[in-house]
Amino acid sequence: MNAYDQLSQRFDKISQLQGAQAVLHWDMQTQMPRGGAEARGGQLGALETLGHDLMTDPRVADWLDTAEANPPENLWERANLREMRRQWRHANAVESRLVEALAVAGTRCGQVWQTARPVNDFKSYEPSQAEVFALVREIAAQKAAAFGCSPYDALIDQFEPGMGAARIDEVFAPLRARIPTLIDEVLGRTSPLGPQTGGIFPIERQKALGLRVMTAMGFDFDRGRLDISSHPFCGGVPDDVRMTTRYRSDSWLPAFQGIVHETGHGLYEQGLPAKWRHQPVGEARSMGVHESQSLFWEMQVARSKPFLQWLRPHVATELGVEATVEDLYRRATAVKRGLIRVDADEVTYPAHVLMRFELEQKLVAGELRVADLPEAWREGMTRYLGVAPDTDRDGCMQDIHWTDGAVGYFPSYTLGAMIAAQLASAMRDSDFDLDGHAARGDLEPVRAWLLEKIHAQASVVETDDLIVAATGRPLSAATYLAHLEARYLG
Amino acid sequence: MNAYDQLSQRFDKISQLQGAQAVLHWDMQTQMPRGGAEARGGQLGALETLGHDLMTDPRVADWLDTAEANPPENLWERANLREMRRQWRHANAVESRLVEALAVAGTRCGQVWQTARPVNDFKSYEPSQAEVFALVREIAAQKAAAFGCSPYDALIDQFEPGMGAARIDEVFAPLRARIPTLIDEVLGRTSPLGPQTGGIFPIERQKALGLRVMTAMGFDFDRGRLDISSHPFCGGVPDDVRMTTRYRSDSWLPAFQGIVHETGHGLYEQGLPAKWRHQPVGEARSMGVHESQSLFWEMQVARSKPFLQWLRPHVATELGVEATVEDLYRRATAVKRGLIRVDADEVTYPAHVLMRFELEQKLVAGELRVADLPEAWREGMTRYLGVAPDTDRDGCMQDIHWTDGAVGYFPSYTLGAMIAAQLASAMRDSDFDLDGHAARGDLEPVRAWLLEKIHAQASVVETDDLIVAATGRPLSAATYLAHLEARYLG
Numbered sequence: 001m002n003a004y005d006q007l008s009q010r011f012d013k014i015s016q017l018q019g020a021q022a023v024l025h026w027d028m029q030t031q032m033p034r035g036g037a038e039a040r041g042g043q044l045g046a047l048e049t050l051g052h053d054l055m056t057d058p059r060v061a062d063w064l065d066t067a068e069a070n071p072p073e074n075l076w077e078r079a080n081l082r083e084m085r086r087q088w089r090h091a092n093a094v095e096s097r098l099v100e101a102l103a104v105a106g107t108r109c110g111q112v113w114q115t116a117r118p119v120n121d122f123k124s125y126e127p128s129q130a131e132v133f134a135l136v137r138e139i140a141a142q143k144a145a146a147f148g149c150s151p152y153d154a155l156i157d158q159f160e161p162g163m164g165a166a167r168i169d170e171v172f173a174p175l176r177a178r179i180p181t182l183i184d185e186v187l188g189r190t191s192p193l194g195p196q197t198g199g200i201f202p203i204e205r206q207k208a209l210g211l212r213v214m215t216a217m218g219f220d221f222d223r224g225r226l227d228i229s230s231h232p233f234c235g236g237v238p239d240d241v242r243m244t245t246r247y248r249s250d251s252w253l254p255a256f257q258g259i260v261h262e263t264g265h266g267l268y269e270q271g272l273p274a275k276w277r278h279q280p281v282g283e284a285r286s287m288g289v290h291e292s293q294s295l296f297w298e299m300q301v302a303r304s305k306p307f308l309q310w311l312r313p314h315v316a317t318e319l320g321v322e323a324t325v326e327d328l329y330r331r332a333t334a335v336k337r338g339l340i341r342v343d344a345d346e347v348t349y350p351a352h353v354l355m356r357f358e359l360e361q362k363l364v365a366g367e368l369r370v371a372d373l374p375e376a377w378r379e380g381m382t383r384y385l386g387v388a389p390d391t392d393r394d395g396c397m398q399d400i401h402w403t404d405g406a407v408g409y410f411p412s413y414t415l416g417a418m419i420a421a422q423l424a425s426a427m428r429d430s431d432f433d434l435d436g437h438a439a440r441g442d443l444e445p446v447r448a449w450l451l452e453k454i455h456a457q458a459s460v461v462e463t464d465d466l467i468v469a470a471t472g473r474p475l476s477a478a479t480y481l482a483h484l485e486a487r488y489l490g
Numbered sequence: 491m492n493a494y495d496q497l498s499q500r501f502d503k504i505s506q507l508q509g510a511q512a513v514l515h516w517d518m519q520t521q522m523p524r525g526g527a528e529a530r531g532g533q534l535g536a537l538e539t540l541g542h543d544l545m546t547d548p549r550v551a552d553w554l555d556t557a558e559a560n561p562p563e564n565l566w567e568r569a570n571l572r573e574m575r576r577q578w579r580h581a582n583a584v585e586s587r588l589v590e591a592l593a594v595a596g597t598r599c600g601q602v603w604q605t606a607r608p609v610n611d612f613k614s615y616e617p618s619q620a621e622v623f624a625l626v627r628e629i630a631a632q633k634a635a636a637f638g639c640s641p642y643d644a645l646i647d648q649f650e651p652g653m654g655a656a657r658i659d660e661v662f663a664p665l666r667a668r669i670p671t672l673i674d675e676v677l678g679r680t681s682p683l684g685p686q687t688g689g690i691f692p693i694e695r696q697k698a699l700g701l702r703v704m705t706a707m708g709f710d711f712d713r714g715r716l717d718i719s720s721h722p723f724c725g726g727v728p729d730d731v732r733m734t735t736r737y738r739s740d741s742w743l744p745a746f747q748g749i750v751h752e753t754g755h756g757l758y759e760q761g762l763p764a765k766w767r768h769q770p771v772g773e774a775r776s777m778g779v780h781e782s783q784s785l786f787w788e789m790q791v792a793r794s795k796p797f798l799q800w801l802r803p804h805v806a807t808e809l810g811v812e813a814t815v816e817d818l819y820r821r822a823t824a825v826k827r828g829l830i831r832v833d834a835d836e837v838t839y840p841a842h843v844l845m846r847f848e849l850e851q852k853l854v855a856g857e858l859r860v861a862d863l864p865e866a867w868r869e870g871m872t873r874y875l876g877v878a879p880d881t882d883r884d885g886c887m888q889d890i891h892w893t894d895g896a897v898g899y900f901p902s903y904t905l906g907a908m909i910a911a912q913l914a915s916a917m918r919d920s921d922f923d924l925d926g927h928a929a930r931g932d933l934e935p936v937r938a939w940l941l942e943k944i945h946a947q948a949s950v951v952e953t954d955d956l957i958v959a960a961t962g963r964p965l966s967a968a969t970y971l972a973h974l975e976a977r978y979l980g
Contacts, residue, residue, distance in 0.1 A: 016536035019508055019529055027513060034712035036730030039509055046506035049538055148868070223525035241528030402725065413808065 004077065006082055008279060010060060013320035015278035019237040022377060026242040029229040042109060052099060055091040064088060076281055079460045082281035084453030085169045086161055092156075093146035094139050102135045107417065113403045120393040124337040129402060130370040133363055136405045149404060152364045155408030159287040160415065162462055165361060168411050171418065172354060174477040180348050180384055182481075186335050186347055186488045193445040201252040201319050209252070210245065210259035213311075217263050218298065219446040220270050230399070232258050234265035234294075238277065241266045242429055253321055253331060260337035264294035267447055269454025281459045285466055287409060291416025291456065292423065299346050299417065300424035300483075301446070303332045337387045337392040346387060346417065347488055355380035356399075356410040421480040422471035423450070431474065493556035494567065496572055498769060500550060505768035507541045510545075510726040516732040519719040522752035531597060545581040554578060565788025566771055569950045573770035574921045575653055583636035584645075592625045593955050595892045596894030603893045609941060610883040611865060619892060620860040623853055624894045630854055645898030649777040650905065652952055655851060656903050660845060661908070664967040670874055671842050672971075674888070676825050676978045678836050689942045691742040691809050699742070699808040700735065700749035703801075707753050707787065708937040710760050722748050725757035728767065731756045742809055743821060750792040754784035757937055761945025770946045775956055777899060782913065782943065789836050789907065790914040790973075791936070796929035825978065829884040836907065837978055838875060846889075846900040853898060911970040912961035913940070919962065 001009070021044055028040050071078050077192035093269040116125040140151035147154055153164040160168075195303035198379060199222075210226065224241030236242035243262045247255045268284055276282025284290050284336050300306050309326040314421055315321045315328070323331075335345045368376055377396040378388040389395035401409055427434045427449060437446050453470035491499070492591055511534055518530050544550075573575050606615040610728035617810065630641035637644050641656040648660075714731030726732035735754045737745045758774055768770025774780050791797050798818040805811045805818070813821075825835045831842040849866060852858035858866055867886040868878040878883035891899055916923045917939060927936050943960035957965050 012532075013536050013539075016529075016532045017540075019532040020514060021538060023514060023517060023530075024510060027517060032730060033712055033715055035710065036727070039506075039729045039767075040513075042502075042506045043510040043513070047510060049503075051505075137574070151805050208578075219523065222523055225523055237526070237529050239529045240522060262847070277529075293529050306706070 003063040004072055004081065006063045006080070007060065007067060010054060010057075010063070011084055011087075011280055013280040014054050017047050017054070019278075021047050021051075022235050022237055023242070026235045026244075029231070029233070030227045030242075030244060045103060048103060050093060051101070052096060055088060056096070060088060061080070061092070064458075076276065076460055080276070080279050080281035083283070083459050086387070089146065089282055090158060093143040097143065098135060098139050098142070102132070102139065102405050103187050105131045105135055109403040112193075113397065113400065117393050117397045120391045120397075122397060125397060126370055128269055128294075129373075132403065132405050133370055133407075136299070136407050137364060137366065140407075140460050152361050152408065155410075156363065156411065159412050160410050161286060161462065162228035162296075162464070163286075163288075165417075168357070168415070171475055171477055172357065172411070172414070173482060175350050176354055176416070178481055179347075180353065180386070182484060182488075183335070183337065183348055183351065183385065186265070187337070189489065198250060200249055200250075200323075201247075203247045203249060205318050206247050206252050206255050209256060209314060212314055213256070213302075214263050214266075214445045216441050216445050217260070217267060219263050220264055223270055224266055226259070229354055232262055233271070234262040235470070236269075238269045238272045238274075241269050242349075252315075252321070256333075257298055257302060261294040261298040262299035263433060265290060267297075268293040268455050271451045272458050273456055275459060283459055285454075285457070285459050286463050287412035288415030288419060289394040289454065289463060289466065291413055293416075293450065294345075295417050296420040296423050296450070301421055301434075301438055302444075303329075303346070303487075304435065304437040307441075308332060309334075309439050337385055337486065339381070339387060339389045341401075345455040347424035347484055349417065350414050351384040353410050355384050360410065362408055395420065415475070416478040418475060418477055419467060419471070421483040422467065422473065422475070423453075424483070425479045426471040493553040493779075494562055494571065496553045497550065497557060497571070498543060500547075500770040501574055501577075501928050502761065504541050504544050506529055507544070509768075511537050511541075512725050512727055513730070513732070516717075516725045516734075520717045520732075520734060536889075537591065542581060542586060545578060549642055550578060550966065551582070553813075562903060565951055566766065568764070568939070570769050570771035573619070573773070573949050577770055580633070581649060583633045585632065588629050589631070591919055592622070592629065592895050594610065595625055598699075599893040600890065603887065603890065607883050607887045610881045610887075612882040612887060615882075616860055617888060619863075620945060622893065622895050623860055623897075625899050627854060627856065631893075636950070642851050642898065643856065646901065647898075648900050648941070649902050651954065652777060652954070653776075653778075655907075658847070660906070661965055662847065662904070664971060665840050665904070666844055668967075668971055669837075670976075671899050673827065673838055673841065673873070673875065674826070677821055677980065688740060689742075689811070690739055690856060691737075691811075693737045693739060693955045695808050696737050696742050696745050699746060702804055702808070703750055703754050703792075704756075705745070706931050706933045707750070707757060708934050709756055713760055714756055716749070720721045723754055724752040724759070728764075731759050742805075742811070747792060747822070749787055751784040751788040754787035754806050757781060757785040757787075757940070758945050761937075762943045762948050763946050766948060775944075775947070775949050777902035778905030779911060779944065779953060779956065782905055782909035783838075783906075783921050785907050786910040786913050786940070790910055791924075791928055791933075793836070793977075794925065795819050795821075797927040798822060798893055799929050799930075800931040823977065825874055829871070829877060829879045837974055839907065840904050842875040843904040845874050847866070850897055850900065870937065881887045883933070884974075905965070908965060908967055909957060909961070909968040911973040912957065912963065912965070913943075914973070915969045916961040 024040065024044060024047075032040060037082070057411070064081075067081055068085070071178035072080060074108045112125055113436055116122070136155070137151065140155050140389055143157075144151040145156070149157070149164060154164060156165060156168070178488075181409045190400045201237055207226070214226065221305045224236065224243060225244065226243045229244035229247060230246060232245045234241065234243045241443060243259075243266050245255050245258045245262060268290060272284065305325060309325050312323065312325055312328060315323065333345070337348060341349070355377075361366065361375070362376070363370070373396045374392050381395070382388045424434060432449060433445065437443060457466055459467070464475060471481075512528065514534055514537075522530060539820045545853050554571075557571055558575070562573060595618070599622045600858050602615055602618045610698070610845060615679060626645070629640065633644035633647075636645070639654060646653060646658070662945070697716070708724065713729045714726065714733060716733045716735065718736060719734035720736060722735045724731065724739070733749075735745050735748045735752060750869060758780060762772055762774065795815060799815050802813065802815055802818060807815065823835070825837045828834055831839070834842055849858065849863070849870060852866070853860070863886045864882050870879045870884070891897075906945040922939060924933075924936065927933060947956055951959070954965060963969075
């Protein structure tokens with residue numbers, strides 16, 4: 001077997017281990033009884049270690065060198081080799097003891113967070129979170145040395161390959177300049193009308209509505225399912241997608257939008273090329289591109305008037321809600337200054353991300369200590385959003401990302417929103433009748449468009465090239481801001 | 491770290507991999523969408539291979555030799571070392587290529603079986619099953635050479651350590667002599683009254699009844715759950731037991747008895763000593779002992795009049811069934827000559843096992859070809875049970891065990907029934923008021939008895955010693971036959 005084939009076989013096995021972990025993670029969130037937590041931690045830890053061992057096996061380094069000296073001619077194989085090297089670099093740049101220490105510290109911090117957040121106990125959370133950041137900084141330093149970049153860039157690279165902080169800073173600059181004033185202007189014009197509450201919307205009926213929209217979007221239920229978890233996510237593997245949502249019996253819009261969002265992720269996974277299953281080149285391009293798929297459906301489609309026109313009778317049938325399209329639209333596009341990122345609308349969401357992006361850089365650079373985070377949080381929220389939390393529960397303890405060391409991830413949310421806006425704009429520019437399809441609930445052609453331009457491309461090209469090829473222009477905030485201005489100030 | 495500690499760490503990791511496999515198996519049977527089958531096969535295959543690699547690592551052999559040269563003083567650690575060696579021998583006696591070939595052939599045969607059985611197509615099933623037996627024979631031969639025993643003994647040893655065919659033959663001899671005539675005598679006396687059918691028993695109500703008996707038996711729902719699958723089983727890991735059952739809406743007794751049965755398995759797993767979690771000595775003693783726990787509850791307790799006396803009002807409340815204890819007892823202890831093992835009652839069940847035990851030995855010895863199995867099956871069924879199948883679907887294709895090469899397993903069912911009878915008898919002999927507890931539904935003391943004598947002992951002693959210690963006498967058919975005669979001819 002030649003070196004490339006050896007690599008292909010090795011990465012296939014690593015991918016199978018990751019697939020097993022993904023299903024076990026889903027099970028942990030949706031099925032596992034409480035008492036199973038310790039055993040599950042042991043199972044996931046063993047799989048993680050074995051995957052790491054497979055990746056850091058010295059033979060892999062040799063195979064990579066040999067294959068790169070005589071690269072395959074096929075475009076996809078060549079890209080596969082590039083992505084193998086990328087994954088290998090991340091795994092091999094760091095001492096195993098640090099990876100293991102972070103896994104342990106991250107689990108502990110997550111546990112502390114679970115109990116400390118509800119009672120707003122920053123004091124007991126702070127040492128665990130500080131320990132996690134200390135390890136993250138060590139890991140970032142080792143990766144930075146190996147990659148020849150800044151420590152924070154090395155962290156971002158796990159989620160947005162090839163996209164450093166300087167580049168993100170540049171594409172975020174127009175948002176930083178415009179979002180705070182845009183929020184003021186939007187709130188000066190509209191009378192907020194939030195999701196309908198106070199009714200009683202049985203979970204089974206909400207689920208039926210969700211399944212209806214999933215079906216319209218083209219989700220393949222032979223290769224996926226929808227369940228309930230306290231934190232919605234889309235997990236599993238491409239041929240076995242595990243989506244979750246959560247329902248509130250007094251309000252239907254949040255779960256509905258959540259299902260549309262996760263289905264966007266699910267369609268991306270299901271649309272990845274079967275030919276390249278279990279190979280690095282066959283994986284989703286980046287977290288930002290992934291988020292572009294969920295946000296395209298949630299923001300660009302499901303909050304649009306044409307879509308709500310299609311949705312109206314279904315909401316009436318399934319939930320007994322009689323509302324005009326205008327009512328639905330006002331509820332779906334309500335804007336308010338809120339403290340919680342995951343509850344934010346599309347106008348205020350970037351403010352949350354811009355602040356976290358700023359704080360992350362300081363935390364990684366050592367310019368900000370975790371102990372000083374509550375104060376920095378209040379200052380940042382005030383500056384970007386004009387509100388500040390009274391409690392740390394609604395402040396710096398609101399998110400779970402940092403607890404297990406997922407630092408460098410937050411920018412992906414807003415990169416995704418930007419890409420989503422460019423995708424919608426590109427469809428309209430190319431005479432693709434997005435609004436007509438949405439109004440008829442005829443979403444299959446929309447999925448087919450995304451399948452061709454994004455899903456089927458997997459990781460064959462770099463993110464920037466993928467965006468240019470799909471949307472006709474490089475990544476920038478312009479289209480996203482234009483979309484927000486048109487929808488909220490138009 | 492000394493050799494024993496190295497081993498302990500290694501077997502812990504292997505156990506975690508097996509735990510992950512167990513949860514993924516459960517998921518496959520209860521949650522996974524159809525399209526996920528191939529990915530799941532890949533995940534399970536990767537975990538299996540990695541586990542095998544961990545076990546066949548040459549360092550493990552060295553550690554075993556070193557540790558055995560200077561064995562630990564602690565009884566449990568010494569037993570742990572013995573069980574490590576036992577597992578190691580099974581993994582290392584066979585070439586990896588054979589293990590992998592059997593995994594592939596077994597999966598294929600299982601798939602063929604799934605489609606061939608319903609249409610009674612022995613012709614298309616025969617080559618795959620023959621391939622599986624050919625591989626099983628090769629594996630048995632390699633193990634036999636390594637262990638210095640017969641090939642069939644080597645297979646049995648996977649399920650019943652230390653229990654060869656000669657020993658089983660000896661303890662089965664009284665059954666072979668008595669079961670056929672016992673069946674005749676029982677059927678000559680009783681008018682069969684099968685499970686009640688024709689009613690409508692909503693699944694939710696049946697489940698409520700099942701949860702009620704599980705709770706009474708002391709199943710810990712913080713460390714386990716009950717779901718639905720087409721083939722009921724008890725899987726998962728000790729702190730996360732995954733039980734399944736299947737419901738028929740026209741009959742409640744089969745699912746109820748099935749739940750009691752699987753709960754017996756579940757209690758054993760949950761009762762294994764937490765101190766020895768993830769170590770070989772902390773695992774269940776054998777398949778026969780495992781089956782003794784399910785059959786103790788299903789046969790000795792749940793088919794007894796005192797238990798049915800407790801159950802009667804619950805059946806009335808949950809299912810609206812008004813029946814006398816006598817009616818319930820006649821239904822629960824109905825005997826008939828049936829073709830299907832899994833539907834058999836406790837009087838005819840041993841006949842199925844005795845025949846399979848005979849056929850397995852001939853298949854492994856090469857004295858019987860798979861092609862000749864249908865004829866041998868009809869002959870055997872006639873001899874042991876007095877009925878023969880018209881179709882292979884109800885004959886040699888009825889079970890799934892042989893499709894993936896689980897040869898040597900069938901005797902464990904009847905060994906379990908024998909141990910269960912001895913356990914019940916030992917309780918009564920020791921003035922433990924089994925019937926009184928059953929009549930009050932006060933089952934916690936019963937579980938505590940089993941916990942002390944069986945569950946908490948895990949694999950610290952060999953099966954024979956465990957049985958003698960728990961029941962006061964060596965394994966024999968006498969108590970089991972006495973139980974059958976008392977219940978069915980008394």
